[in-house]
Amino acid sequence: MTIDLHAEFGSAAGRPALPKERSHKRLRSRRFWPFLVPALIVLTAITVVPWAFTLWMSVREFTVGGTNEFVGLANYARLLVDARFSEAIWHTLFYTFLSVLLPLIFGTLAALVLHREFPLRGLVRGIFVLPMMATPVAIALVWTMMFHPQLGVLNYLLSLVGIEPQGWVFHPATVIPSLILVETWQWTPLVALIVLGGLAVIPREPYESAEIDGAGAWMKFRYITWPMILPFLMIAVIIRMIDALKSFDIIYAITQGGPGTASETINIYLYSVAFSYYNIGYGSAIAVVFFVLVVAISLAMLVLRQKLHWNEMAGAP
């Protein structure tokens, strides 16, 4: 038989709460409201209202300067047969996957190097993080010039080692990998900084014990460093994933989704539909589906995080 202690004896004090105490608690909880309400109002105004409005627009045939009528789920039905949208989903996932993976690999390697003691380490670290601080559109313009098939420096460099000139962002087959190259160049420092933070908090003792036990460099990395930095990598993955999924400025400024639709991600397509075709209703339906996709991926990441117990591995509470 189980006994409900709270029912039997009241609250934490081990006795039933007196009426005076209960009313005091209620009063105290009411006192919180004036502090909560402004935040709730702002939150509602900037997230809930636009979101509800987007949902409302997504079930309407709504064009700027044109029609505005209820069409039910017609916009969503159209998405199912819209080949350009399906292609954009694939481009988004491909772009996101590599834009997370590559900075993760290079950022971790860079952090391991930058964590070591060497002369002018501070200066090197400072230079290393510069790409992250640059304005995306400025970066895009510089890279566009570098990618130019005839006048760009990249093909010139390739020619020095006898490699044929490439089409880079000007060819459908190489455009997404080229954009990922820019993304990787810009965001590897962010991952490196996060991992450096992780490396900085690893105590010296486990390494000393491992050395006494005869562990080599790889064993120390595999069994000490890697598990300890894993929670930090998880944070880097989540930040990068969110950033890569919503990436717009670099792609738009360099290719505008081209050549053809070869680099058109959901964001770029959504922008075209809403602000070039002025079809706000259909654009809203794309936004809703995109939102669902982002939530689904985020939930998958959370589930993965829970299943792998990455926090516990690092000894975090």
Next chain:
Amino acid sequence: MSISRRRFMQGSVAGAAGLLTGAVPAFSANVDWRRYAGTKLEANLIKSPRGELLQKYAKEFFDLTGIEVASEVIPEQQQRQKAVIELGSGKPNFDIVHLSYHVQKRQFDKAGWLADISGFMKDPTLTDASLTESDFSKVGLDYAKNQAGELRSLPWSVDYFIVYWNKELFAKKGLSFPTSFDELASHAEALTDAKAGIYGIVGRGLKNANVALYGHLLLGYDVEALDKSGRLTTDTPEGIAAATYYQRLLTKSAPPGVAGFNWAECQSAFVQGRAAMWIDGVGFAPPLEDPEKSRVVGKVGYSVMPKGPKAQGSATYGDGIGIAATSKNKEAAYLYCQWAVSKLMGARLLQTGGGVPFRNSILNDAEVRKGVKMPGDWVDAVSGSGKVGRPGLPVIIPVAEFRDIIGIALTNTLSGADPAAEMKKATEQFKPILEKSEKA
């Protein structure tokens, strides 16, 4: 401080004389220019030589009228979006708007966003006697009027597609300027020397932008993208032939990566002397003759597009300036629009190579022509293209979708796709969008 009309006229003439070689009176004394002195206006302009010219000489307008104009100049794509969204809201923050006819005309007409200025044009106290409808080129007037024949804007600047060609590269191969489509393609192929990094031709391959070039080629087959009954011609034998020709030009004799080229990349290749020909708008000419930006100064030929298999044509695109229907200062705004397309401002536009006015009285003025800084070939190409000019894009609301869908098909042909299959597929894809838009 008020200025007497006589004093103002003297000032205007003196000011204009520095620019216009002949002493052409700038503004008629019949118009009461200062009737709306003290009014404040907002103007929404495109970042371009046109918009920047108005900003540069804004003080002259203020001195002339006493009307204060706050203008914002925004990059083209963003300006178009801002203008549409603000006008669509019913409460635009501007009185005057700069519009791209080839993209926005039908949308603006159908939504009724611009004020009818037909009455203002007939009012001699508001309109300079030299500003008449007959002074505008036909294509300009067609752009400015709606289906009911009401004048909804003033035609401002026209852009014709011409052929820029590198005379030095032509001379090296012993070639002269082509006289037909076939010759243009074969010349381009002959001029291509990939090992030396020289290509016969360069043109827009980037989706959306490339439809401006395709629309230009289509005219050589004597069709426009939309026929007189409103049917698409992009999947007709002529439409497919134009796409096949486009594919031939940009795959056999254009630089690699041309599928991603907009006008800026084309211009870069041409000014570096890497392309023997470039087909694009006349407005891109000034940097070619600027020693700081170009390696082909003095070597550039400017010509009207050669005759196609069925006709000779030049795709014509244009800008206009109009007044928001909701503006409370329409008459004052009209004075500003009139000043923008005036002979003085038009001459400045032409002489700096920043654009070509729609007004024949400016183009045909020998004194104005004398002041043009661009080579004589350029003026001839402009004038010759005007004679064979036709709209390069269909005047429909979903023009951006048209450009994207057809543009994607064209870009696909550059990767080897069959032009007939691509154009048929794209046309089928666009048909329901067009039908829906026309029904709405």
